[in-house]
Amino acid sequence: MQKLVSFVIDFWSYAFKGGPKYYSWLLFLSVFILVGLYTTYLQLTEGLILIGATDQITWELYISNFIFTAHVAAAAVLVVIPAYMYKRKDMKDLAVLGEIIALGFVTTGMVLVVYHVGRPDRLWHMIPSLGYFNFPNSMLTFDVVVLTVYMILNLIAAYYLFYKRYVGEPLNKIFYTPLIYVAVAWGPLIHIITAAVLSSNARMHAWSTAVLPFAFLSMAGASGPAVIIIIFLIIRKYTKLQIADSVIDLLSQIILWSLGILMLVFAAEFFTALYPSTEHAASLKYSMFGHNGLNAYVPWFWSIMILIAGSFIALLNPKIRKSYDRFLPAVCAVIFLVILLEKPYFLVFPAFSPSPLGEYTVYYPTFVEVSNVLFCWAYGFLVLTLTLKGAIGILTGEVTYTNRVPVSKEAAYAISP
Amino acid sequence: MSDETKERETGDVDEARRDLLKHMGIASMAGAVALTAGSADAEAAVFQEWFQSHYELMSEEEKQECIERLETRYTEEYGKKTTVSNAPALKDVLFGYALDIQKCIGCRTCVHACVKENNQTRYDPEIQWIKVLKMEKGNFSFSEEKLDKGYPETDRLGNFGIQVGGNAYSPVGVSGETERYYEPEKVPEKDSFYFPVQCQQCEKPPCVKACPVRATFREPNGVVVIDYNWCIGCRMCQLACPYEARRFNWGEPNLPPEDMNPKTHYYGNRPRMMGVMEKCTFCLQRTREGRAPACLEACPVGARKFGNLLDPESDVRKILATKKVFRFKEDLNTYPKFFYFMG
Numbered sequence: 001m002q003k004l005v006s007f008v009i010d011f012w013s014y015a016f017k018g019g020p021k022y023y024s025w026l027l028f029l030s031v032f033i034l035v036g037l038y039t040t041y042l043q044l045t046e047g048l049i050l051i052g053a054t055d056q057i058t059w060e061l062y063i064s065n066f067i068f069t070a071h072v073a074a075a076a077v078l079v080v081i082p083a084y085m086y087k088r089k090d091m092k093d094l095a096v097l098g099e100i101i102a103l104g105f106v107t108t109g110m111v112l113v114v115y116h117v118g119r120p121d122r123l124w125h126m127i128p129s130l131g132y133f134n135f136p137n138s139m140l141t142f143d144v145v146v147l148t149v150y151m152i153l154n155l156i157a158a159y160y161l162f163y164k165r166y167v168g169e170p171l172n173k174i175f176y177t178p179l180i181y182v183a184v185a186w187g188p189l190i191h192i193i194t195a196a197v198l199s200s201n202a203r204m205h206a207w208s209t210a211v212l213p214f215a216f217l218s219m220a221g222a223s224g225p226a227v228i229i230i231i232f233l234i235i236r237k238y239t240k241l242q243i244a245d246s247v248i249d250l251l252s253q254i255i256l257w258s259l260g261i262l263m264l265v266f267a268a269e270f271f272t273a274l275y276p277s278t279e280h281a282a283s284l285k286y287s288m289f290g291h292n293g294l295n296a297y298v299p300w301f302w303s304i305m306i307l308i309a310g311s312f313i314a315l316l317n318p319k320i321r322k323s324y325d326r327f328l329p330a331v332c333a334v335i336f337l338v339i340l341l342e343k344p345y346f347l348v349f350p351a352f353s354p355s356p357l358g359e360y361t362v363y364y365p366t367f368v369e370v371s372n373v374l375f376c377w378a379y380g381f382l383v384l385t386l387t388l389k390g391a392i393g394i395l396t397g398e399v400t401y402t403n404r405v406p407v408s409k410e411a412a413y414a415i416s417p
Numbered sequence: 418m419s420d421e422t423k424e425r426e427t428g429d430v431d432e433a434r435r436d437l438l439k440h441m442g443i444a445s446m447a448g449a450v451a452l453t454a455g456s457a458d459a460e461a462a463v464f465q466e467w468f469q470s471h472y473e474l475m476s477e478e479e480k481q482e483c484i485e486r487l488e489t490r491y492t493e494e495y496g497k498k499t500t501v502s503n504a505p506a507l508k509d510v511l512f513g514y515a516l517d518i519q520k521c522i523g524c525r526t527c528v529h530a531c532v533k534e535n536n537q538t539r540y541d542p543e544i545q546w547i548k549v550l551k552m553e554k555g556n557f558s559f560s561e562e563k564l565d566k567g568y569p570e571t572d573r574l575g576n577f578g579i580q581v582g583g584n585a586y587s588p589v590g591v592s593g594e595t596e597r598y599y600e601p602e603k604v605p606e607k608d609s610f611y612f613p614v615q616c617q618q619c620e621k622p623p624c625v626k627a628c629p630v631r632a633t634f635r636e637p638n639g640v641v642v643i644d645y646n647w648c649i650g651c652r653m654c655q656l657a658c659p660y661e662a663r664r665f666n667w668g669e670p671n672l673p674p675e676d677m678n679p680k681t682h683y684y685g686n687r688p689r690m691m692g693v694m695e696k697c698t699f700c701l702q703r704t705r706e707g708r709a710p711a712c713l714e715a716c717p718v719g720a721r722k723f724g725n726l727l728d729p730e731s732d733v734r735k736i737l738a739t740k741k742v743f744r745f746k747e748d749l750n751t752y753p754k755f756f757y758f759m760g
Contacts, residue, residue: 047691048650049541049668058652058665118650118665118692121467125630125649132471132631132647140629140653202623202749203659356659356746357550357614358595 006404007166014399015390021238025385029378036375039368040115048118051369056361057352061373062116064344068223069109069380070194071216071339073150075224076102077187078254084180090244093395094232095180099158100387101228102187106151108380115372139197146190153183158387162394167401191216206283206351209272215265221258222311223339225251226332233329235388240396245324252321252328255335259312266305286360287350296362300345307338462490471631471647472683484683491681491688495672499679501687504705506637512699513639513726513733514710515742516613517760520720523549523604523611530715531615534700535686536678538670546664546697547712550595550612558587615712616641616662616697617745617753624654624663633694639726639754640699642684650692659749663696699723726754 018026043050053060079098083091114120125131126144135141157179164171195213202208229251236243273281285291287301311331314320320327349363393399469475469483484501491499528547531537537544563583588594595612605611622641625634632647633654655663669691681687682702689695700710704723713721724731733756736742740758 047666047668053667055655055661055664058655116651118652118667119648122647122649125471125632125647132474134629134631137626138629138653139627140651144629197653200627201657203657356661357548357597359597 003167003401004163006401007163010166010399010401010404011162011390011394012386014393015386018389022389026382029382029385032371032374032378033382036371036378039371040375042368043115043372044120050366051372052363052365054361056355056359057349057363059348059352060116060363061344061365061369062112062376064348065340065373065376066109066112066116067194067216067347068340068343069105069112070147070191071220072224072227073102073105073109074187074191074217075220076105076228077184078221078225078251079228080180080184080187082250084177084184088250090246091250093241094243094247096158096161096395097231097235097388097391098228099154099183100391101231101384102183103151103154103158104380104384104387106147106154106190107383108376110147110151111379112373112376115376139193139200142193143190143197146186146193150183150186150190153179153186157183158391162391165394166399188217191220203356204351205280206347209269211265211269215262215269218258218262218265219339219342222255222262222335225255225258226335226339229255229332230329230336231388233324235392239392240398241392245322248324248328249321252315255332256312256315256321259308259315259335263309263312266308282354283351286353287346291353291360294360294362297345297350300341301350304338304342304346307334311335311338462486466490466646469646472644473634487683487687491679495674495677495679495688497674497677497679499677499681502680502682502685502702502705504682507705509727511639511726511754512618512704513724513731513737513754513756514618514699515722515733515736515740515756515758517720517722518610518612518757519760520718521549521611521613522718522720523551523599523606523609524717525549526715526717527613527712527721530711531697533676534678534703534711535698536672536681536688537664537695538666538668538672538689539676540671541668544664544666544670544695546662546695547613547615548597548661550597550614551599551606552595552610552612554590554608554610557589559584612757614660614662614745615755616699617660617751617755618697618699619751619753621750621752623657623659623749623751627653627657629653636684638705640701640704641696642698642701643694643696644684645687645689645693645695648693650694652694654694659746659751660753663694666691666693666695 048060051060051062076098079091079101080095082088083095114123117123126133126141128135133141135145157176160176160179161171192213195216198204198207199209199212229248232243232248232251235241270284273284277285286294287297289295290298311334314327314331320331322328344363344365352363353360355361390399465486466483470479472480472483475483480503484503487501488499491501525547528545528549531546532539532543535546537546560583565579566583567579567585568581569579599606618640620635620639622635625631625641628634629651630647630649632649633641633643635641650665652665655665666689670689672688677688678686680702682705685698685701700708700712703710709723710721713723722732722736724733726733726737728734736758737756740760742756742758744753744756
């Protein structure tokens with residue numbers, strides 16, 4: 001028990017230690033959290049009327065961002081798989097960072113979903129024995145189950161490893177290995193289910209397509225490693241944790257071919273919609289060309305498509321993939337932003353036009369909404385930063401139980417003579 | 418469904434739920450509930466309401482308590498004696514609605530009668546459960562000049578090679594676009610058809626399937642209802658509905674006391690709160706008493722018919738037997754009990 005207490009203390013005190021750059025990053029995130037707390041208060045008191053959603057476009061930036069966080073959370077298994085299934089030595093230690101990233105993004109996503117709900121105070125209605133959990137009819141209940149389980153799996157997997165490393169004991173393989181394998185299988189599952197929440201709606205012609213899970217998984221394969229590469233490059237620049245070039249190379253290959261598959265998925269979807277060009281293609285046409293002059297999403301559509309293809313072509317070039325301090329992070333940042341912005345401006349908002357009764361609408365996000373989204377992101381990055389920092393302390397061997405012992409020995413000497 | 422009945426039969430489940438609720442962290446939740454604060458009593462009522470179970474899962478006493486609590490709160494809030502009925506579904510009745518699109522003149526009297534009857538929010542914005550779509554009839558734009566036009570342009574196959582004729586993309590009849598924000602001086606406008614849409618009370622409602630907490634369900638008379646106190650506001654039902662029938666209370670409803678209809682039903686027109694879904698219930702508070710829905714009573718041209726689908730002598734059944742009847746968006750297999758016909 002004493003070991004556990006000192007683990008918690010040492011882990012988190014290391015997490016809060018850092019240089020001026022580290023503190024200014026934490027401070028930067030705190031600004032969004034402070035502003036976000038106020039706008040959250042506004043939304044809770046005055047309701048969702050403060051955001052841009054309407055009866056025509058009922059899904060807003062929260063859900064759009066949630067889908068993106070699910071991308072990254074699911075893709076974090078791409079760091080775990082090479083380590084455990086392909087036994088790559090260079091990634092053995094990094095696998096747990098993947099779990100931390102999954103954890104950070106899945107919790108951010110769950111917070112975003114709470115913002116989406118009109119009565120967050122009534123969420124207890126979903127707790128099976130207290131309320132009524134409409135399982136297995138409602139797809140949303142599946143999503144709640146898979147997200148919660150994924151969060152718990154990663155929470156246990158990561159902190160169990162940290163604790164064992166901290167006290168210097170070997171891992172119990174009979175417990176740990178199955179846990180990791182289940183977590184790895186669960187990653188894609190959260191994404192397939194999230195796609196099913198969308199594609200289960202027959203009225204949403206743009207979503208009611210069998211390629212949606214494939215689109216989501218390939219976007220996850222692109223945006224997730226893009227985030228992870230940026231995080232890894234920062235870690236190896238500013239901390240003592242060693243991350244080999246071979247790891248970055250593997251991740252950039254994964255991004256490259258995920259983008260390749262994504263383009264194929266888009267092509268298949270566009271072809272199937274546009275060749276017969278029935279009413280089912282109306283949303284897509286609205287995105288591509290606008291409707292009677294209402295063309296707010298047209299620039300978004302074409303920029304997103306061009307940037308996805310452009311990133312693919314750029315990454316085909318080995319020089320760019322190997323440019324760890326310049327071009328690779330830049331391309332990764334572009335992929336991150338494109339897939340993030342693709343969510344509201346191609347996947348979600350235009351899909352609601354035409355409405356079931358034929359209405360075309362444009363979505364206008366409000367300040368409260370944007371601020372709340374930034375709050376969720378800042379919260380997510382804050383948790384992620386602190387946990388990663390603590391994790392690095394453990395992985396580099398700076399934070400261990402034995403490091404703490406000399407201190408207590410001194411104290412013991414002080415008393416004994 | 419079987420789970421639900423099972424739980425209802427075994428009283429100890431309900432017992433356990435109540436006990437658990439009592440022991441939950443009351444203080445931590447208080448903040449969220451107190452947001453809709455009024456006077457001390459109303460606040461206490463809202464607080465107790467927050468702990469209440471799904472209405473269908475309540476015991477008889479709990480139901481009675483719940484109804485009394487609501488009546489007291491509404492009476493105080495709106496300053497007039499309000500009744501909240503919990504009249505049960507009628508025996509051997511399946512409600513159906515039929516609308517004569519040939520007669521409808523697009524006057525929207527039904528829309529406003531509905532708002533008046535069902536206690537919707539009145540401003541910022543006003544919620545309306547019925548939408549009337551206007552469609553141009555007889556519009557056509559075939560032209561002689563386009564006979565040999567089209568795609569691809571004439572090639573070595575001559576005019577026989579055209580895949581897409583020059584007269585494609587010309588709307589014909591009422592197949593053109595619809596408009597729901599029309600504001601003419603007089604209705605009906607020349608060459609216009611009107612197509613009112615409200616909740617179709619599907620026998621296989623996609624909205625019910627999508628609800629994660631079963632706050633919305635089909636009651637025995639075939640009407641899809643919502644427990645406004647159980648809805649968590651996730652809007653999955655709104656996303657699933659192919660008829661745009663569901664309306665969300667994005668903000669706190671604005672219902673002036675003088676406009677409030679004090680004769681209400683738990684699943685029907687009782688005033689709603691912020692963050693919950695609402696929709697047409699075929700005026701449950703009226704129809705369970707054998708009265709006609711407000712929209713039907715208001716219709717000046719008699720385009721609307723309502724009745725029991727199980728009774729061969731009812732208006733609706735006679736219409737189904739003798740008129741040209743269709744269901745809206747039949748391809749979606751939702752099996753609406755709202756029928757359109759041509760008189």
